[in-house]
Amino acid sequence: MKPSIPQGNRDFGADKLRQRKYITNTIEAVFLLYGFEPLETPAMENLETLTGKYGAEGDKLIFKILNNGLNNPAKEQVTREGIENILKGKSDKNITERALRYDLTIPFARYVAMNYGQLTMPYKRYQIQPVWRADRPQRGRYREFYQCDADVAGTYSYFSDAEFACIYSEVFSRLKIPVAIKINNRKILYALAETCGLGEAMQSLVIIIDKLDKIGLKKVVEESAALGLSEKSIEILQQYLMISGSNAEKLAAVKKLLGNNASGMKGIEELNEILSLIEENFKESPVVVDFNLARGLNYYTGTIYEVQAKDVVMGSIGGGGRYDDLTGLFGIPGVPGVGISFGLDRIYDVMEELNLFPETLQQGTTILFLNMGEKESRYAFGIMQQCRQLGISCELYFEKAKLDKQIKYALKRKIHFGVIIGSEEMESKEAVLKDLNKNSQEKIAISRLYEILTNHKISREV
């Protein structure tokens, strides 16, 4: 049998993993800096926990898990009926009742609802785990990918909304990725929908507006007209879509357009408040007001965020927002939440394309002890164990081979030093320490070897 892995899934070798860990370590460090604590949830959730949370399209993309024991003769009748339901496009508990998680927000909501009594509110957690979507893979889209989420449950404070913008800003500046952090407020979009006479049908308008960048103003107007908007409404929509300028200018313009609407006023007020918090603390704020930012997920109620990498063609590399009824669907009403997500895999792709990974990431083991023969390598093994006691990562070339080959092996493995202890050095209690990066070497006493390597280790840790 020829080995293979399922479509849209990937293995990660050492080089890539070191780069990925660099990204997640950076994100995690910032999450911790802002006072979030870790959480992990299972790869699978009960199917009913997930369905209906991501819209009709989202439901189709949930990876479902087939129940075991479908061939049980005692259950043949219900199984057959279940299959019938599946064929009709319905879900059936007798066939599938579990699914792989689709994002980290809903499992978080589920966790908060299940542990509401025990959690200290506001509860701030971060979570870095893979999620799965049955999408067709393409550029920047995978079937298994990592999200790095931070959310807070149990506070209406705009400090938290503002903090998430700061987290985005901090992380991307540490990673040296140029980004635009877009911010908007759902209440403003709701006001627009209301003013256009749509009210409850807001979701369809939201999806159209979201596509502005891609399909252009003309198409957006066309599609909105198809929703049944009056001419006057379309006029308002066009004015709305064309709002531009600085953040302050945009806010002023939208106030003029939708300031009479109660929801609109509230949204503008929130946005103003959050923005002032951010701008007072960043000289050059990467946060940009974008009223055309919509986001498809329908649980958002206030602030929404999306992060776009500059100079690269790539979908959003992060997104999030406020949802004022986080746990309502799980029986605990009145718990607000805000949160953001980083798309690790897309961030990776962007950094790869812009060549932003530091080269120092690819440093392997510190030392390779070269094999100089049977007696010599036995001796070297002992020295090596001493080094390991000192916390220095090292390995011994197991086989007796030509030095040429051993050195090439070390270079490929990105090992920093080679140590040669042949019969001569054994006699004199010395070693040849070879810096493979610099292509230089010196003969030193074994005791000195420990000293040099310990210093080297400390300098790398700083």
Add this chain to the structure above:
RNA sequence: GUGGUUGUAGCUCAGUUGGUUAGAGCAUCAGAUUGUGAUUCUGAGGGUCGUGGGUUCGAGCCCCAUCAUCCACCCCA
């Protein structure tokens, strides 16, 4: 889910209107060189041409299906 692209050695790729035994570079291994990363030279191994069918005297090449890849749509991180 819809549409398109590509698939030949470990890697990157040639391969003529369908015609003998499918090639190159790099990499690997062995030797020139039994204590040192380069260069050079010599030699070797490695392919059921993604998989399964079909057309044909004959298929890497044409047809169908299937799997994977990349890309666009939908949607999204």
